Amino acid sequence: xxxxxxxxxxxxxxxxxxxxxxxxxxxxxxxxxxxxxxxxxxxxxxxxxxxxxxxxxxxxxxxxxxxxxxxxxxxxxxxxxxxxxxxxxxxxxxxxxxxxxxxxxxxxxxxxxxxxxxxxxxxxxxxxxxxxxxxxxxxxxxxxxxxxxxxxxxxxxxxxxxxxxxxxxxxxxxxxxxxxxxxxxxxxxxxxxxxxxxxxxxxxxxxxxxxxxxxxxxxxxxxxxxxxxxxxxxxxxxxxx
Numbered sequence: 644x645x646x647x648x649x650x651x652x653x654x655x656x657x658x659x660x661x662x663x664x665x666x667x668x669x670x671x672x673x674x675x676x677x678x679x680x681x682x683x684x685x686x687x688x689x690x691x692x693x694x695x696x697x698x699x700x701x702x703x704x705x706x707x708x709x710x711x712x713x714x715x716x717x718x719x720x721x722x723x724x725x726x727x728x729x730x731x732x733x734x735x736x737x738x739x740x741x742x743x744x745x746x747x748x749x750x751x752x753x754x755x756x757x758x759x760x761x762x763x764x765x766x767x768x769x770x771x772x773x774x775x776x777x778x779x780x781x782x783x784x785x786x787x788x789x790x791x792x793x794x795x796x797x798x799x800x801x802x803x804x805x806x807x808x809x810x811x812x813x814x815x816x817x818x819x820x821x822x823x824x825x826x827x828x829x830x831x832x833x834x835x836x837x838x839x840x841x842x843x844x845x846x847x848x849x850x851x852x853x854x855x856x857x858x859x860x861x862x863x864x865x866x867x868x869x870x871x872x873x874x875x876x877x878x879x880x881x882x883x884x
Contacts, residue, residue, distance in 0.1 A: 775804075775806060777808060777809050777810070778806040778807060778808055778809065779806065779807050779808075779809060780804045780805065780806050780807075781805050781806070781807050781815075781875065781879070782804070782805035782871070782872065782875040783802065783803070783804055783805075784802070784803050784863065784868055784871070784872055785800075785801070785802055785803070785864065786800075786801075786802075786803045786819070786861050786862060786863050786864075786868075786872075787799075787800045787861075787862040788800075788801075788803075788819055788828055788829055788859065788860075788861060788862075789859065789860040789861075789862065790857060790858070790859055790860075791857070791858035791859075791860070795860060798821075799819075799821035799822075799826070799828045800821065800822055801819050801820045801821045801822050801825075801828065802819065802820060802822075803817065803818075803819045803829070803861065803872070804817070804818045804819070805817060805872075805875050805876065805879060806818055807879070811883075813832075814832045814833055814834060814883050815832075815833045815879040815880075815883060816830065816831060816832045816833060817829055817830070817831050817833065817851075817876070818830050829859070830853075831851035831852065831853060831859075832851075832852075833876065833879050833880050833883070834880070835880060835883075837849065837850070837851070837880055838850045839873065839876055839877060839880070841870070841873045842860075844865075844866045844869070845862050845863045845864070845865060845866060845868075845869050846860050846861065846863075846869060847860075847861045847863070847869050847872050847873050847876070848861075849861075849876070
């Protein structure tokens with residue numbers, strides 16, 4: 644019976660003069676060449692600097708959340724979102740509104756007044772009708788009027804006028820207005836038989852009708868003014884009797 648010889652480590656080593664040849668098939672070489680050509684074409688299309696977003700992975704893709712249809716792909720969200728506004732939109736709209744207002748002012752003919760200029764408004768004088776336009780004043784004097792109402796009560800101080808009508812169709816009348824407010828405090832017509840008396844130093848008293856018979860007293864500044872008023876009233880009564 645023959646005894647088998649055991650293998651030594653030297654038997655397992657490869658001789659240095661032998662080389663291991665790896666054979667590659669022509670099919671694998673062609674696939675590699677096609678992939679290289681495809682990469683070169685992509686680089687040419689993108690200019691060699693950028694790469695399409697679809698070929699690159701985006702942060703968050705490939706996770707379990709990308710498979711959710713409600714959330715969608717993070718890359719699709721970024722690519723679909725485009726800003727619909729600009730920080731200059733509001734300023735542009737304000738400028739347009741100001742231009743429109745300026746155009747409206749020009750069309751309406753409004754004049755711009757420079758700051759600091761003072762505009763003077765010219766007030767037109769309005770004619771106030773007093774009811775004495777068709778009358779002529781024959782006697783004018785300042786006086787104080789009193790009325791008997793249980794006792795003598797002052798009505799006011801003002802200018803007393805003895806007016807004659809221009810057409811002589813009406814009787815002369817006494818008109819008196821108070822100072823400042825020009826309120827009528829006396830307006831009585833003179834008539835034949837009217838009682839006029841000269842009393843004391845500065846008073847002229849008379850009875851007149853103001854809807855009812857009233858007793859009046861006119862106080863003048865001095866006795867001479869009282870005498871002149873009394874004479875003017877008596878002439879007016881007698882001339883239109």
